[in-house]
Amino acid sequence: MHVSIDPQNMDLWRMLLKDWTKCQEGLEKQILKLEVQCNDQELIDDLYRRIHHMKRGASYAGLTVITMITHEIEVALHTIREREIEVHSDLIDYLLSAVEVLNDCIQQFSDKLKDHGSLNEGNELLIEFDVEKNWNEIVQKLHDIFVDKERKEPIEPAHETGGMEILQSEFPDKTKEQFLFEVYEHIDRMMNDYFIRLDQEENDRDAFNALLLAVHSIKKSIDDFRSILSTESLNMTVLHELSNVVHQFESLLALIRDRKQAFKKDFLNLGYEIADYLKATMESVALENGASILHADILDKIDNEILYLTSVQETENESEMQFKVSNKDHVPEPMQKASLPQSIRVSQDKLDKMMNMISELLIAKNAFMHLSAKLNVEYDLPELSKEVKEVGFSVNRISDELQNAIMSIRMVEVKTVFQKMPRIIRDVAQLTGKKMELVMIGENTEIDKTIVEQISDPIVHLIRNAADHGIEPADERLRKGKSETGKITLRAYNKDKHVYIEIEDDGKGIDASVLKQKALERGFITSENAEKMTKNQLINLIFLPGFSTAGQITEVSGRGVGMDIVKSNIEKINGSISIDSEIDKGTKMVIHLPLTIAISRGLVVDVSHETYIFPIDHISETVKMNARDIHEFDGKYFASHKREVIGIEWLSKLFLLGDRDYKNDEELNTVIISNGAEKFGLIVDKLKNEQEFVIKPLNGHLAGIPGISGSTLLGNGQVVLIINPIDLIQLAKS
Incomplete structure (x- = not known):
């Protein structure tokens, strides 16, 4: 199916597309809601108005394919509104499939409008809608639903007309x-x-x-x-x-x-x-x-x-x-104002380039403070040093404003990810025969567009796990005194300049003893280590590569994509994930994400005359720890901190910089880091200052260095390495 449009009317096409996008928003979610609120007349009317509005626009534009699809959906909604048919699972399946095809067509339309070079010989923009096969299948489903039950033989679908005749003949x-x-x-x-x-x-x-x-x-x-x-x-x-x-x-x-x-x-x-x-x-x-x-x-x-x-x-x-009269003197004042653009479309590449330039400015602004200190200490020019510092403050203020401005442009709502989840829950419920509902909170929480794109798959996997592994069948829930309908909560919120996404269910929870037994059977841990592990450490075994408790492969789980992949994908964007679970109470998984991965804050430290940066996101706190409070056991070091036993290691030892001698009562600078599941203390020689930095990835052979995530430049031009705390905890424990 294809249609040709006149590129002279491009503004009208874009206006039409914007209108459709507004109607599309939350459409699938509303249809899912219709399945459980089939008597909600306001909901049905809202769906009908949206679809009719889209059909009218497509009809104006002469886009027959979209007109046909919206017409079919509209007639189905009309029969629901007039109580001519009961809402049931098959009908909702049809509507969801039809909306998928509609969204696909609109996406193809949108992509083609962006491609101004694809004109045919008639100087028209040719748009091909590759949906005929899927659409005929959907129309056949609709035919099976609406076929007159009193007839002995069903009406044969007319595929030559794209399926329209089926519904229209009825x-x-x-x-x-x-x-x-x-x-x-x-x-x-x-x-x-x-x-x-x-x-x-x-x-x-x-x-x-x-x-x-x-x-x-x-x-x-x-x-x-x-x-x-x-x-x-x-x-x-x-x-x-x-x-x-x-x-x-x-x-x-x-x-x-x-x-x-x-x-x-x-x-x-x-x-x-x-x-x-x-x-x-x-x-x-x-x-x-x-x-x-x-x-x-x-x-x-x-x-x-x-x-x-x-x-x-x-x-x-x-x-x-x-x-149009081109002379502005002949154009009425209101028309001139109305023609002024209210917004412009900017490509993602341009935003990324601007962000990189601001990142370079960030490095340059750090140089002012270094230069000011150098003028004061080394050259004894306090007045000049003061002037340079003032200029540095001005540059710092401007760069901060630019950074905040570009960050606000790049921020998008997590709603774009959340909207997929009701459909996933419904599909899992149908496949497993379970009863469950999804509650979504904080859909308007904003986060960097780059992070949103990369967090979608991990959230989908966690939602599937909660539905398939977490929620029990209805009869089992009733035996436990629970509601037969399981509840999964997807929540997003901002806290301390970070974004938290929680996936919580009221299912059977995670049994740490079962995980322990599975890990022993498969050789992931030794029996000696297993006895020393806490409940939290045992639960986090599910993040080990190849570890699974699934008894069989289903359409929902057991596809070879484990929790280790979820964790690694989250860590790639400087995030972390933690789990809290109680048997028969439920499980909560918390994803901790930075607002952006372009610019970060870090703590500068010295170790054996080398300088490193700890990302602030993974630092729990910094403390002075007395050497006599550190104890050795089986080649590993431990200390009691706030009534909790944590592992201790010297950063110089991990990076093979040599062992440093220390006195028994010496106060040691300790950076306590966290991977979301546990805390660990790393001893450094000197804690310097906290500053913003721009991470530059390492290439080639350097990219595989454990414990290092990249490099950056300090204000004095020195290249320093950025520490990967997650890797360091694994290194220290191995």
Whole structure:
């Protein structure tokens, strides 16, 4: 299926796309809600209004494919609204599948509008909708739902018409009613809007384009309605005559556009005459009396206007060829203001480039503080040092404002990820036979677009796990004294300049003893280590590569994508994940994410005359720890901190920089880091300062260094390595 559109009307197409996008928002979620709130008239009306609005726009634009799809959905919603059919699982499946195809078409339409170079030989933009196979299958499902149960043989689907005939043959009266409603709506807009605007301003290009689209839509509606009528229908002749008039009028309008003529009074009078003819013909179609309306006179008038325009030389009409007056002095004040753009479209690449430039500015601003200190200490120029510091403060303020501005542009709501989840929960419930509901909180929480794109798959996996492994079957829940419907909560919120995403269920929870036994059987841990592990450490065994408690492979889980992949994907964007679970109470998984991965804050430390940076996101706290409080056991070091035993290690030892001697009562600078599941103390020589940094990834052989996530530049030009705390904890424990 394909359609050609005129690139001259690109602004109208973009306006139409924006309108559709607004109607699309939350559409799938509303349909899922319809399954459990089938008597909610307000919900049904809202869905009907959205789909009808989209269909009307597609009809205006002449996009038959989208018109057809929205028409099918609209008729289904109409039957629900009129209580002609009960809402059930199969019907919801059909509606969801139809919305998927609709979204696919709109996405293809959107992608094509961005590609201005794909014009065909006729200088038109060709849009191909590759949905015919899927659409025929969906229409077949609809046919199975709406087929008359009293008939012995079901109606065979007419695949040649893209499936439209199936539904229309079942509801001939409704199809005619819908056809009349659409055409009357177009006629009403022509007479009460477009003609009035063109009468006031004959060069109103927007009104003219809208008129042309309306006439084109009427012609398409007539052709579509004629295609389903039998040859014996009394309306066939009437519609054939009507089609000729509308086709010729469209040709005249296209010629006016191509010749860049103003919509003069003669055209306006003819337009009103044609609109009256259309209304009279619609009455004949509604009554099905076969009464033919005299149309020869109208056709002659249209042909005369076409003949006149084709005979006029462009050079003789140069002064009348412009639709819009270019001289601003002749344009009314309100029109000038209305034409000012309210927003612009900027590509992601440009935003990323701007963010990189701001990152470089961040490095440069750090140099001012270093230079100020150098002038004061080394060159004894305190006055000059003070001036440089003041300039540095100004640059710092400007860079912070720029950073905040670009960050606000890059921020998007997590709603784009959350909206997929109700459908996933429903699919899992159908596959497993369980009863469950999803509660979503904090959909408006904002986070960097780059992080949103990368967090989608991990959240999908965690939601599937909660539904498949966490929620028990209804009978088991009832035996435990729970509600038969399991509850999964997906929550997002901001806290301390970070974003937290929680996936919580009220299911059976995670049994640490089962995880322990599985890990022992598969050799992940030794029995000696198992006895020393806490409940939290045992639960975190599920993040080990290849570890699974699934007894069998299902359509939902057991696909080879484990929790280790989820964890590694989250850590790639400087995030972390933690688990809290109680048997028969439920499980909560908390994802901790930075607002952005472009710029971070870190703690600068010295170790054996080398400088490193700890990302602040993973630092729990920094403390002075007395050497006598550190104890050795089996080659590992431990200390008691706030009534909790944590592991201790020297960073110089982990990085093979040599062991440092220390006195028994020496106070050691300790950075306590956390991976979300446990804490660990790393001893360094000196704690310096906290500052912002821009991470630069390491390439080649350097990319695989354990414990290092990248590098950055300090204000003095020194290259320093950025520590990966997650890797360091694993290194220290191995």
